[in-house]
Amino acid sequence: MNTSVDGDANGSTATAVVANGGGSISSVIPGWFSEISPMWPGEAHSLKVEKILFQGKSKYQDVMVFQSATYGKVLVLDGVIQLTERDECAYQEMISHLPLCSIPNPKKVLVIGGGDGGVLREVNRHSSVEHVDICEIDQMVVDVSKEYFPDVAVGYEDPRVTLHVGDGVAFLKAAQAGSYDAVIVDSSDPIGPAQELFEKPFFESVAKALRPGGVMCTQAESIWLHMDIIEGIVGNCRQIFGGSVNYAWTTVPTYPSGVIGFMLCSTEGPDVDFKNPINPIDEKEDHNTSTVPLKFYNREIHAAAFCLPSFAKKVIESKTEKL
């Protein structure tokens, strides 16, 4: 192999430049897609592009799908990689099973964002679940996922799922108080359409919509890049949630710095011990077997996800102590 960033494109004719909402530019230089953002200054991850499959501009964001050389198909929103076929299992399985395996018999689940359907696919594995609402703001994300990522969007095919296209903040405000066992917030970064999903009023709406002892899991950035944002989220959640407040993380190679974190909180009510899952999906024989087996999640990696490097532990634990 003999390539360079600006070398041969192996037949690809990709030369588009996509400006995103954050003011930065992601360039599809000939043959490669590079992810550059003020959210992670001074570094860029690039994937070799075989072919651009879709490019569109929705009411909310730029949407792109390309076939990469070694990570399968890739979904990009506003110049930022949302998922690749090769590593999406890590994110989808962890953001779903960390909360759902921590409570007994989850029945009613709300997903905010997650328009690609991957979180739905994972939620649907839980046979106790009776109803799943998903509120995704961007119909284009849903349509594109159904067309290009059938193994992810398969989550929509379960009859227990109801899709609501609209604003997650408004949906939660209108939700019946105490009606959900779990709320999973699968958002993009806190610049652009997802900004409100990292703010205090949103967390208050989530807490209100949950039953006593209900759980929230939200995408919560990288310990290597965003300790300031994480510190703020943890502090807000500690004020709002009367139960457990914990931070977990996992590895996702195509996310900046290679890790992504999750904020896990429970409302006042029956105790939730996130670090010791009581509802193990990986050993169940009775879950929905219409989907492929779990690739990433298991009981040990659930518990391990809450073990933090010292530099992160210090900051997060100072914010999670009960007031």
Place this chain on the structure above:
Amino acid sequence: MNTSVDGDANGSTATAVVANGGGSISSVIPGWFSEISPMWPGEAHSLKVEKILFQGKSKYQDVMVFQSATYGKVLVLDGVIQLTERDECAYQEMISHLPLCSIPNPKKVLVIGGGDGGVLREVNRHSSVEHVDICEIDQMVVDVSKEYFPDVAVGYEDPRVTLHVGDGVAFLKAAQAGSYDAVIVDSSDPIGPAQELFEKPFFESVAKALRPGGVMCTQAESIWLHMDIIEGIVGNCRQIFGGSVNYAWTTVPTYPSGVIGFMLCSTEGPDVDFKNPINPIDEKEDHNTSTVPLKFYNREIHAAAFCLPSFAKKVIESKTEKL
């Protein structure tokens, strides 16, 4: 912020192109360093370059140091990032304390590779250690580290350390049998000068040099990228080491796929339970305090490092079962 991969270089004049031993090309395109290798085809991680501080060609490899925009100074060998000041703590602390915290009172330690001195810095924290041999093949790596990475190369300043510049394979063959409590192999990837360090005869030499119940920890690639290499290493080690054989991993943002793994083995003798450290450095008050506090390692993350995603667990456990 408004940048692109081939945009303004903020005053940097870096335009060098470095060909590495593997036949690939890493380009320092204006303003950015990009890491491209046949070891991780189809993807590249790039860091913004402020200034190139050193470029040289030793007898063994290309050596480069640059000041990055957001990761501090960066050491590059044959076009591959070896360490950055921002995230080196994760690698150095884990590769050192995973083995040394798993045995009581390690006294004599051998480091193969690790010419930057970071592993030495961590080994030196253990007050039980009486002598540390380090065998690094490339004097230029030692010299460059001492000049540009004083907080890493500080490891050499401890009087317990003896540096041997030479071939690690030959050093081990000549070592007295049963003489070390721990051998730490801090190698580059298995293409180029480090190739032999991933092969069976080398592991046999390590096992011979260790006392009964002594431990080895070796850099063992990425579960996301190199399961085939890992499977081979684990299989070889299971045949050679009569005690425990375990695989652990951690997060290092500037390594390909954002993770790096470690192979941990013990020789026949007193049992070693790598997953439950018995010699906790993080709670000790008596360790050498000449260096900065631990940034990454703690007892919880030690145990968590052995919890593997299901896709890796399946392969690795099938190879670690005792024959």
